Amino acid sequence: MAAPRSTDTTPLEARASEWIAPFSQAEHLVRARDWVLELAPGASPELRFAALTHDIERHFPGGPQQDFATDEWDDPDYLFAHSTRSADIVQEWLEAAPEAPDESFIRGVRRLILLHELGGDADADLLQAADSLSFLETLQELVAGWVTHGRCPPEKADAKLRYMRDRIRIARARELADDLYAQAADRLRNAGISG
Numbered sequence: 795m796a797a798p799r800s801t802d803t804t805p806l807e808a809r810a811s812e813w814i815a816p817f818s819q820a821e822h823l824v825r826a827r828d829w830v831l832e833l834a835p836g837a838s839p840e841l842r843f844a845a846l847t848h849d850i851e852r853h854f855p856g857g858p859q860q861d862f863a864t865d866e867w868d869d870p871d872y873l874f875a876h877s878t879r880s881a882d883i884v885q886e887w888l889e890a891a892p893e894a895p896d897e898s899f900i901r902g903v904r905r906l907i908l909l910h911e912l913g914g915d916a917d918a919d920l921l922q923a924a925d926s927l928s929f930l931e932t933l934q935e936l937v938a939g940w941v942t943h944g945r946c947p948p949e950k951a952d953a954k955l956r957y958m959r960d961r962i963r964i965a966r967a968r969e970l971a972d973d974l975y976a977q978a979a980d981r982l983r984n985a986g987i988s989g
Contacts, residue, residue, distance in 0.1 A: 817853035829924035840902035851879035862946035867957040881907040923967035930974035
């Protein structure tokens with residue numbers, strides 16, 4: 795089951811959607827927000843916005859790099875640098891917005907982006923689950939490309955898919971992730987990448 799595509803956006807989310815549109819992984823961000831709304835229809839504006847922007851640092855040159863062939867997918871140095879840089883970029887964008895949201899909103903979004911890889915409380919766990927579901931749904935070709943372009947072996951690509959599934963703490967999201975993982979693993983096999 796895929797989360798329905800949400801047409802329910804706030805004006806700030808609409809502006810952010812335009813901001814993230816040039817990013818090659820914009821669909822992943824949009825779908826993460828959709829998954830948040832599927833898992834928690836009454837999600838806070840901060841959680842919705844954090845989902846929509848949580849990986850934006852990857853759009854801008856100079857970010858942390860990960861050696862897909864050797865680094866562990868849960869490398870704390872990489873996850874910390876990635877989450878912090880995304881939070882910094884989003885905070886700067888929010889503070890410069892024509893109608894900047896209040897400081898409480900900005901702090902809430904920043905906190906969630908900082909926690910999106912690790913989870914840790916109810917909202918952070920929701921964001922992490924939505925991130926994983928969207929990754930498994932929208933970035934299957936990206937993962938396959940890592941292998942075909944020699945960035946990592948097939949086993950390591952499959953390990954990334956399993957990592958994204960296995961880190962989910964929310965039972966309903968975990969059930970949904972099992973199906974999405976199976977589809978992503980099939981995509982690797984059908985592409986002749988894994989056995």
